[in-house]
Each structure stands twice: as C-alpha cells, then as structure tokens.
Amino acid sequence: MARIQPLNQEISLTVIKTACSNCNLRELCLPFGLSTEELARLDDMVSTRRRIKRGDHLYRAGEGFDAIYAIRSGFFKTDVLLEDGREQVTGFQMAGELLGLDGISTEHHTCNAIALEDSEICAIPFSRLEVLSREIHTLQHHFHKVMSREIVRDHGVMMLLGTMRAEERLAAFLLNLSQRFTARGFSHAEFYLRMTREEIGSYLGLKLETVSRAFSKFQEEGYIAVQQKHIRILNVNGLKALMNHQR
C-alpha cells in the first residue's frame, strides 16, 4: 500500500519490486507517459501482486468484476465457452498487457483468463483507477487508448477469421507474436509457443490438425523451423507474402 517503508527492509524490497515506477514494462503498460510524481500515485493504487500457476484461472466467466490486471510476467489465454462446450480462444496475452477489460460492462467477467505458464500479475482495483484517472489526465487518456486498441485488435481477428484461409491465418498469427516478442526485447526470430496446437486452432478458427499441417508446410517451404513449441522464423517476407494471396 505505502510506497516506501524504510523501517522494514524486507517489506520495502517487496514493495519496490511491485512498484510500477520500477517496472521495466511501464512503457508497455498502464504507466505509459506518466511523470515521476504521477507514477508514485499509481504505485499506491496497484497494491496487490499475485502469482498464478500454469493452468490456473486468473478469473472465470460469471465472476464479479472489481479489478483489471496487468501482466508482470508470464503468458495467458482468454476464452469464451458455449453451453455445448465449444471453446473460442479470444486472445493470448503477454507481459505488459491488460486483462479483464471485458468485465467493466456488466460488472461480471464474460470470459476466462488462464495462465499458460507460471505468471505474475498486478491487480488494479477498477474504482480506484477511475478515481485516479479523473485526476491524472495522461492516465485517463492512456487507459482510453488501451481499451480502443483492444477493439482495433478484435477487428483484426475478425478480419482473420472472416476472410483469411488457414495458412494466411497462421502466418498472421506468427508475425503478430514475433512483433510482440520484439517489443519486449526478445528475439523476433526465435521463440517458444506457450499454447498448444489446439489453442492456436481455437484462436484461429481451425482444427489442430490443420494448424499442424500448416506448420509443416511452412517448414517445407523454408519459412520457419519448427520443433514442437520451439519456432524459428527463417523468412519473414515469405510469411508476409502468404498473406496477400487471397482467394
């Protein structure tokens, strides 16, 4: 809660680690663009940090909503389930991205958020975020941008699901992942997938066998090297070119 606790080294260290002002994701996350003084106020608000183990839910559809979550480390998927059991993965989220925006509308979460690897999140009580964003214009505006960006991203997914063929979808998916890893300082050409073929398929509106075949095809063409979840991109332009081959 308090930002500085000089009388207790133990707590102080923990708090420093939790602070937005000290987080190397602040340029990707909610604190973007805030002054030092404003950052301090945000620190006060982001009180809770939580570990989520691989496979565990951060929240479930139907649960009450009272906070949004910033991913500090790790990897998540969000999905919605139909009554008959069909699953649609609506997104994969990585460090610095926000989870839970869907819950604002009805005060209840409308999707599930599940950790795909051991993760850490910062809980941001939503009512306090609204208070603070009335006072810090930059925060208000940035939050609006983040929500809007989510809407734009969703439009991209609709485009993908509505008009692209299987290989285009997978190429778009890989390029998107690569770009997001790059933004976080990781290699753009080599990474581990945290999700299964089935989860990729659900996200892309394809069956896992189709995803697997597309991976193999890309490998044959020399665009990528696949070994289970380990991906190396060998020819970015090859993948990009795939995406303009309509019909």
Added chain:
Amino acid sequence: MARIQPLNQEISLTVIKTACSNCNLRELCLPFGLSTEELARLDDMVSTRRRIKRGDHLYRAGEGFDAIYAIRSGFFKTDVLLEDGREQVTGFQMAGELLGLDGISTEHHTCNAIALEDSEICAIPFSRLEVLSREIHTLQHHFHKVMSREIVRDHGVMMLLGTMRAEERLAAFLLNLSQRFTARGFSHAEFYLRMTREEIGSYLGLKLETVSRAFSKFQEEGYIAVQQKHIRILNVNGLKALMNHQR
C-alpha cells in the same frame, strides 16, 4: 452550443431537437444515468448534428480522429479493408449506438463507417468528452462500460466466426438484430434488413450465396418468412434451437 436561446424561436427549436436531454434514445446512448443538471452539460458539448446520406462515409480508415459519433437515427456498417481488396464488415450499428471508438487508440480511424440508409449523427468531440467525464463520474463510468461492451460484443463475433456453422451464424445474427430492434421499441418479429446479402455474408464470414441458401432453408423450416429484405420471425425458438446443434 448554448442550450437555451429564448430570443430566437427558430434556433431554439433546432437546439431543443438536438439536445441529449430531449432525445428519446438517451437511455440507450451516452446520457444514460445522468441527472438533469449533468444532461444539460452534455448538451453543451454535443454541438454538432450531421446528416449522412445512404452510401456516404461518416469517416474513413486513415482519417484523423477527433470525435466519436452517436447515431440519432439511421443505420450504419463499419468495415476494414485488406490491401488486396477483401472486406470484413465488423459491425452494424443502429440508433443510440456509438461509432468511432476505434480511432482513440492511434488518433486515426482504423475502419470505415458507412450509412446504409439516410442517417443523422451527433458528433461528440473526444477531448471534451474526456474533460467532462473527469467531472461527471456517471458519465465516465458509463463511457467505460460502453467501450467494454464493445469488446464483449467483439468476443461474441469471434465465437461466431471461429466455431459456428453457417446456419448457426445466421440464426445468431437474426436473433441479435431482433433483440436490438426490440430495445428500440420496434417489433421483435418483423423488420427490414438495411444491408445486402453480401454485407451480411462479410460480417458472418460467409459468401452471399450461402447466406441466401440459409434464408431459404429457414423459410422452408417455417422459422421465418423472407421477402427480399423484409423479414418476419415466425418461430424464435426454432432459431434458438439451431444454435446448440454444434458439430
């Protein structure tokens, strides 16, 4: 601009017509939940009202963003275009709904908004909305809810595109339209489609022939009566039942 102009009957009438406080859509639109006094302040902000003719753009992808738009009357579609010309319709919007939220993220619109019939919109300068929502908590919260609702809606579309078969998609589409017409005081069972089969198809990730065949099928089954764009729903439960028949 000014809410009351008693010295000029002509202008006064126009202004009264434009005012949110006087708009019968206020329970569906941004003014939801505001007090009389707060409504008056919103009125001051929503200065511009514009007519958009059928077929005309309200805004285009790439254009600078500075306002969001409330639909006062009429009907719109939003779409995104791929370089190679493929179109994805991302939504159909009717009276009381907001357009332009996609533009906040980059300060540029990322999709096109096109009137499907002669329409009227209220322009809401976004920077002024941010100022006002710092002062009126209800407005702030409601705006956040509206953005969040859009995200939830998008998830529903992903579900539809990713996991449903053609007839399920069309059934979901018709039920959604029916429900939204009902909320606006129109018949839930009888309405005119403002969009072509091709636009429906683009939204649903199907070709126009498939949409047409599904309409015919529904008619054969006695679920609906179709005559071009005129739709009568004869058996809502029949349509609903369709949506749980996975595989």
Added chain:
DNA sequence: GCGTTCGCTTGATCCACGTCAACCACGGTA
C-alpha cells in the same frame, strides 16, 4: 413505358478444411 442494373435465388460442381485414425516424440514417474 422500357431497358438496364443490382441484388437475390438456385443448381451443379469443386476443394479447403474437418474428421477419423494410426503412430510418434517427449516428459514425468515408478
């Protein structure tokens, strides 16, 4: 009033992806 255009319907055919099934690779456990 008449031709033209646009949107819609319907049929025949095709193919991308789904389905079903067998097998394999890896990691964890005994």
Added chain:
DNA sequence: TACCGTGGTTGACGTGGATCAAGCGAACGC
C-alpha cells in the same frame, strides 16, 4: 529402463461451404 499420458504429426477420406453459372424480380434512369 520401462511405462504412460499428453501433445503433435501424418495419411485417407468426407463434407460444408465456396465457386461458377444461369435466371429472375425490383428499382431506377431515361
């Protein structure tokens, strides 16, 4: 080291929806 379970790959085959094509009715311009 053997065993098992989960996830991934690959092949053979089936099918839902795309494609191609023809015809038709409503709306519009002249």
